[in-house]
Amino acid sequence: MIRPSAQRKWRGIALWATVMTGTAQATETDQYFAIDKRPLDSLGALNEKVNRDILGALELVNRRTNWDSYSCQDVAHRVYQRFRISGLHKIELWAENSPRIDRVPSKKDHSHFEKHSSIYRSGRLWDWGLSFGVKATFNVAGVHMGADKLSHFFKTGWKYHQRYLALTKAGVPEREALEQLVRYGAETESSSLGLATTEVFSFGDLEANYQGFLFYRSLCQDENPRLLKTSEGWRLTRPFDWREHVSPEFDETWNNSAFTPKRWSEVRANLRRDYCERLDSDTFVEHYRFYSRYERSADDFNLRYVRELVDRGEFPRQEDFSIWTACGRSRPDFHAGAAEALAGGTSGSAGPGPENSTGGLPAPAPQYEAPRFDGSLFQPQLEAGGGGFQSAGSDWNALLRMRFVLHETVVPEDAWDAVRTPEYLLWASLDGHLALGRGPAELTLPYADLRFTPVQQRFELNNVATGDELAVGVVLLPARLTRFTTLDRSFGVEASLAGVRGRLGKRFGERQRAGVFASLALDAVGYKAALHLSDGHAFQGVHAATLAVETGAELLLGEQLRLGLVLCGGAGLSLGWDPGGGGFTAPSDLGAYAEAQVDVTRFSRLFVRGQLDALHEPGRDRTLSTPTVLGGAAFRF
Template sequence: MLRRPPLIPWRSWLGALGLWAAFPGSARATETDQYFAIDKPPRDSLEVLNEKVNRDILGAVALVNRRASWDQYSCQDVAHRVYQRFRISGLHKIELWAENSPRIDRVPTQKDHRRFAAQSSIYRNSRLWDWGLSFGVKATFTVAGVHMGADKLSHFFQTGWKYHQRFRELMKQGVPEHEALERIVRYGVETESGTLGSVTTGVFSFGDLEANYQGFLFYRSLCRDEDPRLLKTPQGWRLTRPFDWRDYVSPQFDETLNNSAFVPLRWEEVRANLRRDYCPRLDSETFLEHYRSYARYPRKPDDFNTRYVQELLARGEVPRQQDFSIWAACGRSPPDLAQLAAETSGSSGAGPENATTEPSTPAPRYEAPRFDEAILRPLFELGGGGFRNDGSAWNALLRTRFLLRETVGPEDTWDAVRTPEYLLWASLDGHLALGSTPAGVTVPYADLRFTPVERRFELNNVATGEELAVGVVLLPLRLTRFLALDRSLGVDTSVAGVRVRLGKRFGERQRAGVFGAVALDSPGYKAALHPSDGYAFQGVHAATLALETGAELQLGTQLRLGLVLGGSASIGLGWDPGGSGFSAPADLEAHAEAQVDVTRFSRLFVRGQLEAVLEPGRSRLLSTPVLLGGVTFRY
C-alpha cells in the first residue's frame, strides 16, 4: 500500500530561507539524534538513495552532452555540474529531498517529529528559544545498515566538494599528497569549531568530519587519473560505473558510535537527557546488539580521516571525544568493541548487522531522469484594457510579460518530491498606457521591469501540492514614468535580489491553492527626474521589499478563479538639488488583482493599484490610484 507522502515542514523551510537569505552561499549547521533510532531502526534506504544519486549524476552528464560545446568541457567542468545537482543557490537539494521523500523511511516520522523534539531528543531543553537549533533536530534514516541523519548528505556532497577543491589547489601548489589530505581534514575541523558546529549549534561532530572526507573521495573518483567515473568518449561524456553508498558509508556516520563533542551548556543539557533516557538501557540486548553489529562492520578501504582525527585527538587539537560519550555521561567504561565483535548475536531482526557491505549482484542499470523537450522555453503574455489615474482620461492599456528560461535540471517525476531548477530566467513585464490626457501627453503612465538573469531552485511535492521556489536575481531594472507624481522618469537598478515563493494546493484533487511570495533587491543605483523644477535626484537604491499572496480555485478543466494581493516598499539614499540636499525618498505600492482563466491561452483581469512617493527632502507625499482591466493572451 502506498503511504501518503509527509507534509513538507513549512517552519523549517521558512527558517532555512531566512538564514539562507542572510548568509548566501554558506552551508547550514543541523544536528541529528541517532540514539532515538537504536530500538526502532528505520527500513534500509540503500537502494532508494543509490538510485536517487545515480539519476542525478546521469542527469548532470546528460545535460552537458546536450550542449553543442560538450567536447570543450573538462572532466572537472562535468564534476562541477554533478555537484550542482546536489546543491544550488545555498540550498542542499539532496537533503531537502531525503527529508520529504515518501520512499525514505525516517525515525521519527513527520507526524511524530514535534513530539520527538519536545520530549525525546537528546537536544531538548528548557530554553525559550534555542537559536543554535533553528533548523530543528533532523530525523534518522538507515543506509547500508548505518543510522545517519540527512545532514550527513549535505556534508557529503557540499563540504566534500570544498575538500575536493582545496585538495586540487594544494596539489597544484606542489604540496605533497599526504600533507594535502591532512590540511583538508584540518579545514573540516575548523568548520566544526566554527559556523558549522561549535559556534552555531554548540556541537562538534566527528561524524560530520567522516561524511566530509567520504564526499571528497567521491568527487575525487570522478576524474582521477586511474579508472575515473567520468569518461569522455566520441559520443559524449558517460558514467563508467554507478555510485554505491556502500563504498563510502560506515558506522563512523552514526553519532551513537562516533559521538560528538559539545560546548559546556549544550553538554549539560545532552548529558542530563542521556542519563535520564538511555543510561538505564545500556545493558539491554537491543543496545548491546546495536554496538555489536557496528563492531563487526567492515572498515572502509580508505580510513585516513579516522586515523588522522585520532592523531589530532592525541595532540589535543580537537575536543576530547571520549569525555562526551554516552559512557562518560552514564559513568561507565566503554565496551570492548573487539570483544563485542567476537560475540555471537542472538538477534535475527533487521538491523545494521544484516547490511550487505559488498555488492552481491551486478550493479543495476540506472536511467537518466526525464527532460523537457526544449532547453529554451519562452512564454509571452500580451493584453489590453482600461486605465485611469488622476488627471487623465481613459486610455488603452498594453500589458506585456515575456519569459525565457533555460533548463539545467530535469522535471523529475521519479518520486512525489521533485527538484527542478533553472539556470536562466529572463523576463520583461509591466504596463504601458497608450492614449492622451487632457493636457495632450501621449504616455501618461508606464511601469516596466526587466529581470535579466535569475538562478532558481524549486522543490515540489506533486502528491500534496506543496512547493518551494527560490531564486537569485542579478541586475534587476525598473523604469517608471509618473506624470501624476511629478516624475517624468525614474530608474532603479539593483545589484542582486532574492525571490522566494511558497505554495500549497488543498483538497483531494488539489483544485484550490494558496501561495506567498517575497522579493528583496539589494543596493544599486536610483534616479528620478522632476519636470516641475528641472532637477534630478541621484543616489543609491538601498533596498526594495515586495510581498505578495494569493489564492486560486480550479472549477473545471480550463476555468480558474484567482485573487492576488501584494505591495512593495523601496527606499533610496542620495542628493536632491531641488529639495534640501540629502534625501531618502521612498516608493510605495499596493495592489489587488482578480483573475479568471477561461481557456489555456487567455486570462481576464481587473487590477486596482495605488502608487505613492514619499520625498522628505521636498516635504511631500505624492500618490495616485491606478485601475487596470482587460484580457491577456499567453503563448
C-alpha cells in the same frame, strides 16, 4: 501563536538568508532517539536518487553541441551542481521531503521530538545555533544518519576535492594534501559549521566530508574513473553505491560529537535523563555490536588522522563527550562482544542486520535509467496583454510580461517520486504596465512602470504529495523604469546590485479538477537609487525587502479550458537619503491586484484585472496612488 507545522515551513523560507549572506547552513541530528525506532532501510531509494542525478548531469552535458570540449573535471562540476544550487542542498531537501525515505521521527511528530525528546532540547528562550532545527534520522545500509550528512558529503566533499586538485597541482605531496583537507574540515567544524553556530564539533561530519571527497575523486582520478568520454558522449562506467562510503562513523551515537561547555551541559543532562538506564538493554547493546563488526571503507585515512590529531590535543577529546562519560561509565569493548557473538553462531538479527553492510554488494550492479528532461536548453516565453478600459487619465492600458529562460532543467521526477526539483540556471523577466493616450501634449507616456529582473540560479522544490512549494533565486541587477504623472513623477530609474528572492507556497488539488494555491514571497536585499527629474533630486539607499502574498483558485472544465481567480498584494520598503525630502527617509511601495482568468488553450488566456499601485513618502508626508483596470488576452509561445 504559530503552529509547529507552520514553524517548520518558516524554516524553509528562512533559507533565503543562507543564500543572501553566503553563510553555510549548519544543522545537527540526534541518532540516539532512533536506536530503538529502527527506520526502514532507504539504501535503494538513495542509490537511485544519486545515480539519477549523476546520469541527469551527463544528459545535460551531452545535449550541448560542444560536449566534446568538456573536460572530465567540467563534467564533475555539473554532477556537483545536480546536488547543490544557489546555496541550497537539493538532495538534503529531497531526503527530508521524499515519501520514499523513512525518517525518525516522522514529520507529524517532529515538533514534539524537538521540544521534548531531542538531546539538544534546552530551556533557552531562542536557540540561535539550532534555528534550522534538529534533523530527523534515516537508515542507509544499516547505518543511522541525518540529512545533514548528505550536504557534507556532496558540498564539503566537493570543497575537499577542489582543494586537493589545487594542492597536488602545486606539487604538495599526497599525504600532506590529505592532511590539509582534514584540517580544513576541522576549521569549518570549529567555525561556521560547528562550534561558532550550533556549538557542536561533529566528527561524523568530518567523515562524511572525506567520503564525499573520495566520491568526487572517483569521477575522474581513480585508476578506473566513473566518468568516461565516448564517441556518443559522456557515460557513467559504474553506478554509485552508498555502501562504498557509508559506515557507522556517520552515526553520532557511535562517532560522537564534541560540544561547547554550555551545549554539553544541556546534552549531558538529556543523555542522563533519557538513556543511561537503557544502555544495557538488548537493543542498545546490539546496536553497538552491529556497528563494531560493520565493514569499513578501504580508505580510512580520515579516521586515522583525526585520532592522531585528537591524541596530539589539536582536536577535542571525543571520549569526554560520549554517552558513557555522561552516564559515568567506561565504554565497553564491543569489538570483543561482537567476536564472541559471531563465535557463538549468532547473526545479529536483533540489530539492523549484517546484510546491510558493504559485504553484500550485488553482482551485477543494478542499472539506472537516465531521466528525460522536460523543456529545452533555450526556451523563450512571452505573455502580452492589453485592455480597453479608460482609467488613470488614459485611453488604453497595456500589461506586458516576458519570460526568457536560457537554461531550464526540469526532471519529471513525479513519475518516480513525488518530490521534484526543477531549476533555472539563467532566468529573466520583463513585466510592467503602460497607460497610453490622453496625457499632456508633451508626454507620450502618461503612466509607465516597467521592471526588468535577471535571475541567476533559481531553484524550486515541489512536493506533489503535500502541495508544498519552495523557490529561491539569486537576483542580479534588478531594475525598474518609471514615468508617473499620476504619481507626480516624470521619470525614475531604480536598480539593485543583487538580491535574493524566496517563495514559500502550497497548492491544493494539483492534477485535480479544482485547486487552491497560496504563496508568500520575499525579495531582498540590495543597493537602490532613484532619480526623479521632476523635482531634481536623487534617492540613494537600500532596498530592504518586498513581501508579497498571492492566493487563488482554479477550476479545470476540460483538457484545455480553465477558470482562475488570483488575488495578490505586496509591500516594499526602502531605507535611504532624500535631499529634497529632508534627509533620511523610508519610502514604501504598495500594490495589489485581483485578476479573473480564462484559459481557452494552453497558449492563450483571457483576463480582467483591477490593479492599484501606490507610493508612500514619509519625509514629504504624502501617498500617491493610481488605480488601473485591465482587460485583454495573454499569449505564451
